[in-house]
Structures are given as C-alpha cells and as structure tokens.
Amino acid sequence: MFIITTVFTACNDDFMQQDPVDKMADGTFFTKEDDLSLYLDGLYQYYIIGHGRGETNVTTAIKTFLGLAGGGSPIVYSDIFSDNAVYAGTTPDGKLAGTYETPNTAPAYYDAPWEWKSLRKVNYFLNHYQEISVTNPDDLKKWAAEAYFFKAMDYYTKLLALGEVPWLTKELSLDSPELYGARTPRVELVDSIMTCINFAVDNLLDNAEPADRVNQDQALFLKAKFCLFEGTFRKYHTELNLQSTAAKFLEESAKAANEIISKGRYQLYKDASATDSYWQLFSQTDHPSKYGNKETILARVYDGATVGTNVARYWGMNNHTRYPCGAPLGVLEEYLCIDGQPIYTSGAPGSYVSNPLFKGYDGLWEELDNRDPRLTQTICRPGEYASVFDYDAGGKYGIEEVGIIYPRITQDTGGGSPDKKYNSTVTGYRFIKHFLPNKGIWDDNPKGKQTAHIFRYGELLLIYAEAKAELGTITDGDLDLTVNALRERAGFDFVKYPKAKLSLSNIPNDPRLDAIYTEKLDYSVPPIVREVRRERRVEMMMEGKRYEDLMRWKAGKLFTVPLRGMKMTAVKEALYDGRIDKVNPVTGIKETAAPKYQKNINTFVDSEGFIVPWAQSPRVIDGVLPWDDRRYYFPIPLKELQLNPNLVQNPGWKKN
Numbered sequence: 001m002f003i004i005t006t007v008f009t010a011c012n013d014d015f016m017q018q019d020p021v022d023k024m025a026d027g028t029f030f031t032k033e034d035d036l037s038l039y040l041d042g043l044y045q046y047y048i049i050g051h052g053r054g055e056t057n058v059t060t061a062i063k064t065f066l067g068l069a070g071g072g073s074p075i076v077y078s079d080i081f082s083d084n085a086v087y088a089g090t091t092p093d094g095k096l097a098g099t100y101e102t103p104n105t106a107p108a109y110y111d112a113p114w115e116w117k118s119l120r121k122v123n124y125f126l127n128h129y130q131e132i133s134v135t136n137p138d139d140l141k142k143w144a145a146e147a148y149f150f151k152a153m154d155y156y157t158k159l160l161a162l163g164e165v166p167w168l169t170k171e172l173s174l175d176s177p178e179l180y181g182a183r184t185p186r187v188e189l190v191d192s193i194m195t196c197i198n199f200a201v202d203n204l205l206d207n208a209e210p211a212d213r214v215n216q217d218q219a220l221f222l223k224a225k226f227c228l229f230e231g232t233f234r235k236y237h238t239e240l241n242l243q244s245t246a247a248k249f250l251e252e253s254a255k256a257a258n259e260i261i262s263k264g265r266y267q268l269y270k271d272a273s274a275t276d277s278y279w280q281l282f283s284q285t286d287h288p289s290k291y292g293n294k295e296t297i298l299a300r301v302y303d304g305a306t307v308g309t310n311v312a313r314y315w316g317m318n319n320h321t322r323y324p325c326g327a328p329l330g331v332l333e334e335y336l337c338i339d340g341q342p343i344y345t346s347g348a349p350g351s352y353v354s355n356p357l358f359k360g361y362d363g364l365w366e367e368l369d370n371r372d373p374r375l376t377q378t379i380c381r382p383g384e385y386a387s388v389f390d391y392d393a394g395g396k397y398g399i400e401e402v403g404i405i406y407p408r409i410t411q412d413t414g415g416g417s418p419d420k421k422y423n424s425t426v427t428g429y430r431f432i433k434h435f436l437p438n439k440g441i442w443d444d445n446p447k448g449k450q451t452a453h454i455f456r457y458g459e460l461l462l463i464y465a466e467a468k469a470e471l472g473t474i475t476d477g478d479l480d481l482t483v484n485a486l487r488e489r490a491g492f493d494f495v496k497y498p499k500a501k502l503s504l505s506n507i508p509n510d511p512r513l514d515a516i517y518t519e520k521l522d523y524s525v526p527p528i529v530r531e532v533r534r535e536r537r538v539e540m541m542m543e544g545k546r547y548e549d550l551m552r553w554k555a556g557k558l559f560t561v562p563l564r565g566m567k568m569t570a571v572k573e574a575l576y577d578g579r580i581d582k583v584n585p586v587t588g589i590k591e592t593a594a595p596k597y598q599k600n601i602n603t604f605v606d607s608e609g610f611i612v613p614w615a616q617s618p619r620v621i622d623g624v625l626p627w628d629d630r631r632y633y634f635p636i637p638l639k640e641l642q643l644n645p646n647l648v649q650n651p652g653w654k655k656n
Helices: 033-041 074-079 119-129 137-162 186-203 216-235 244-263 277-281 311-320 330-333 437-445 457-471 477-482 485-488 512-522 525-537 546-552 556-560 568-573 638-643
Strands: 296-301 344-346 387-391 397-402 452-456 582-583 588-591
Touching: 033 119, 033 137, 074 452, 074 546, 119 137, 119 397, 119 525, 137 186, 216 244, 216 296, 216 452, 216 457, 216 546, 244 277, 277 485, 296 457, 296 582, 311 437, 330 525, 344 512, 344 638, 437 546, 452 457, 457 477, 477 485, 485 568, 512 525, 546 556, 588 638
Parallel strands: none
Antiparallel strands: 296 452, 387 397, 582 588
16 A cells, blocks of 8 residues: 655655745756655645645635635535535535636635646656656656646646646746647547556556655556546536547546456455444544555555644534534435335335335434444434533633533534534534544644545445446446445445345335436436445545536536435424433433524524525525536636636636
8 A cells, every 4th residue: 555645755844835946947956866756745735635734624625616725624625515515604605505706816725726836846847857867768757657647636626627728738937828828628638638647657656665655556546537537527518529438438447447456455444343444444543554454545644743634623623613514414315224225215206105224304313223334424423423522611622521412503603602612513414424532633733643545445446336337337246346345344234134235136226316316417327327326425425526526427406406404303302402411321421412403593494394504595595506507617717818818718607
C-alpha cells in the first residue's frame, strides 16, 4: 500500500508555502535530479488535499466550490452540495437554492474551477525538467509522470465544473498569446487528459520506493475513475452527440480497475473482532498500516507534529452545536433491509407494500432497525458513537461524558450559546461517519491525525461494477467480487438471508426508486444499474462523490425529490418536551434528552409529521430544491470573458 503524507520526502513545511515558479529565474532552478523531487514535493499540497490542514471548519468549506479546500475537508463536507445532506440555516447555499449567479471574478482560493496558478507550476516543471544532465534521459520520466498525474487531476476538476476549458502546455506570462485562446473542444480536451494519465500509468513506479510519492496504482485508479466519469457523461448527456464513444471509456475504466484488482495488493478493511469495521475505517488516525488496513490506495496521513488537521474537532463540534447538518429521509430510504430487499417491495406511490422487516416511522428510531448495517455506521441512533457535548465551567466547549443524548432539532446556525449546546441536527438524523468521540483527539486541535482516505479499494470495486453494468457485461462473478464483497464487509448475513447476495437472477424490485427515476430522469435505468448506483450511494455516503455522480448521470433533477427529515411521532414529542436527565438502571449510563425542538418556530413538519428542511426559504417549496439544467456546468467569470473575447460562456449563464 502506498500512502502520501504531509511530511514529504526531502521537503519541509516552509517550502510548501513558497511559490517556486514565481521565485526562480527560468533555466536556473533544475540542476540536479534532487531538484525535481523537491519541486514536485511542493505540488502535493495543491492536489492531495485530504482533510486539508489546520482549520477545517464547515463554515469556510461551505463557501467554496463543492466544499473543496477553502478551509473544510472535501471528503467530509462536499456532500452538503448534494441531496445526501441538509445543512443548517433558513435557506440553502445559493448553489443549491438556484440563486448562484455568474461571478465577476474567479474566487481566490487555489482549487477553484477557474484557477490556473497551480497548473502553471505543473507546466513549468514539464517544460524544464529535461534541462538537467543525466546519463539516461528515461530516468527522468518517473518525475514527469508525477507532474502529468497532477495535471490530469487539475483538468479533471475543471472538466467536471466547467466542461470545455483551454488546454495549456506552457507556464504563461502576461504577454503569452495563449491567454487569449479559445476553449478546447471536449473530445480534444479529454484526449489530452488521457495522454497525461497514460503517461503516468506507464512511467510511475509500480508500488515501490521511493516512499511517499504517487505510484502506478494511484494513476490506474485515477484512470478508472476518470474514464467512468467521461463514459457515463457521454452516454447520458446526449446533447453532446458523443454517445457512440462512451463505451470505449467504460471499457478503459473496467480495464484499469481490473488491473489493480488483479495485483492482489488490496482488500476491504475488516476488524474481525468488531461489527463496525466500516465506521472504524473513517475514524483511523496515523498510517493505515497501524490498523492492518489494506483498503486505502491513496491517503493523506498527518503526523500531528509538523502538520495536522482539526477536522475531527470541527466535524464533531459542528454536528453538536454550531452548524449542524443532517441526513434527509430520502437517503435512509435507499438503504436496503438486511434481507437485501428495499423497504417497499411492491405497490405504487401512495400504496406501497412494506418489507416485513421494515418497522416504519411511527416509533422512535425503529426505521434504523433491520437495515443495511452501514446505515447505523453512517447515521447514528441517539447515544451511539456520540459524546455528551457541553460547556465547562469556563464557558469553553468540552466533552462532558459519553452517553445517550437525543439530538437537538434545529435549523439554526448558532454559535454555541448555552441553549444551543447539545447535539444538533437539521433533520433528526445525525451523521457519525468520520466522527471521533475522543476528547484527546479534540484537544490536539489543530494537530489532529485523522487519516484522509482519498482513493480506497471499496470505491475501486464500485467503479469496476458500474463500468461493467453500464456496458451490459457484468456477471455474477463480478457482483461477488464487488457489491457482495462490500455487503459482506458491512455485515450482511448471506446464510440467514440468501437474497441479500445480489445476482443477475436476484435483482430486487424497488417500486419507490423506480418511480423516482421514471419521473426525474429522461432515460430508463436497468435494474442492475439501479442496484449498482444504490450501492455506490450507500457505500460512499459523505465522501464527496454524490455531486459528481449526479452530474455525470445527467440526474440533476434528483435534487427536486422532496427533502424530509424524521417523523415527529408522539413518543418523540414526549422525549423532546423539555430536558430529562436520568441514569439508566441497567447500563448505569446517563441518558439526556435535548431541549424541546422549536416546532413552528424554526423547525416545521408536513401534514404527516415529517420535518421539512428550509421551510422558510422562498426558494425551497415543500422541501423541493429548484433545478436548472445550466447547473450541469459552472459559469466562467465575467471578467475572464471581457479579457478574452475568444471565450464562450456556458449555456444559460450571464455573458456580460
């Protein structure tokens, strides 16, 4: 296994803060091979983001594109920009509410879509690395391969966000004619990205020394991921007239994924002594080898001394008191029951027939019972994975004790006044994936060591399964290797519930999900593709993949599926009727109920009693987010259009 760390080989933290391109004179920097290694070290911070470094508060992440590293972890927070999570406030972020408009200038943060400074550094390297004198020029290819890996990652983000953008091969200056170039056509742009990826695959070392550098497996993962993106994008975005070329990308995706699988180096992480290995994976600190973790293919590992992240503290704090988010009901409804069947097995909208294992919404949190084990390792029952979060005598945040606490339900974005000091959630369903209920780790702020899993084997299996399903070539053997392996790791019992094991002859009916797809999508979804998409959503929840998936599937209208929170039943109403402290006589654990939720003040329910997020927003009617097809691409800033008349704005966005 190969891990990228923040303590790079032959690199110090001060160097990472410098701008070597701007500080050097052309032709005077690269004199020996060590210079190439040192220069590339400085690029890792721009492309191997992980959980970011230092401050990783959602309040800064929410202001950036897809939650990228403007301050928050893109892994933890990016799903806030999708239908996987509901964020606090009286109205959603403008990118969800449909109020986001063409900016005048590009955002200043370094990973914004229309940002070229990082790419300039990469291009400088590629234009000058061959200037050093070596006996065999081929020895330098491994260094160029790193730069091409980063260049492919850079353009992948730009393609996702903006579609066609200029392809640049030089480090531009103020008088460069390329500054006035047109957007490169998608076919040519994608071919150029593929050339970069293939060079990286062919020339990076095959999982060998030197340590702490990108390797061939990671390049193969990037290839599999990118080809799946482009193959499905071309298949479903028929307005591009590129459907006939989709299959070749899907085939390349499956081939690259299979090449990694065939090496036999990776396996799904599983702790034989525990039932929550899935949750444990995301709570790991230090190097994955410490846990015998062979699932991680690319990670950012923090040493906690030179470089750390406070994502653990802020994720816990935000989910407790300050800026809560929550899972919508639609996410829960996609999780299967433990028998491998959906919660509704037949019927039609308004008259669904429930799976006998599904307990419905009329009790406390029984809807979490008898479900895919990943559900309660992603969204917690009260008191599980949580700590009672309170002020100390000095008015500071702290962990008071581990115990049962019923989440405060609020849409407020509060800052920690005493009446907002209990676990909070917007929907009643609180996320605990990535959550570390550990006071010592919280107190390490900002030198936390929570590992950021960027590429992992679980996602690779899903890439392979989806590519094969989209091609129509998936077999039962493929399903056993991928979907069923993920379910087994999660805790499904195939002996007790044989139908929990997915096969081509055992694809469950799901009238609820099929009805949604029929209403919202302009194409039909074969049952096996539906099941692979379900598996991807469940397995990759809160890992920042959902927005990209919706864009490449041309499924933006899924944003308009009504959002709901939990049902406020009579028994829940009683629990939330004031604070109740007592010690459970059986467990000896203090059980705490949160203050009464403010019904009809900042929390609203529909006629059936389900919480309606953003009920006060003029843009969200009955929990329905607006959608416009222009949002499949982000706009080019107006100033860029003014400076370069050869640029053409994306459809539907302001041009001047």
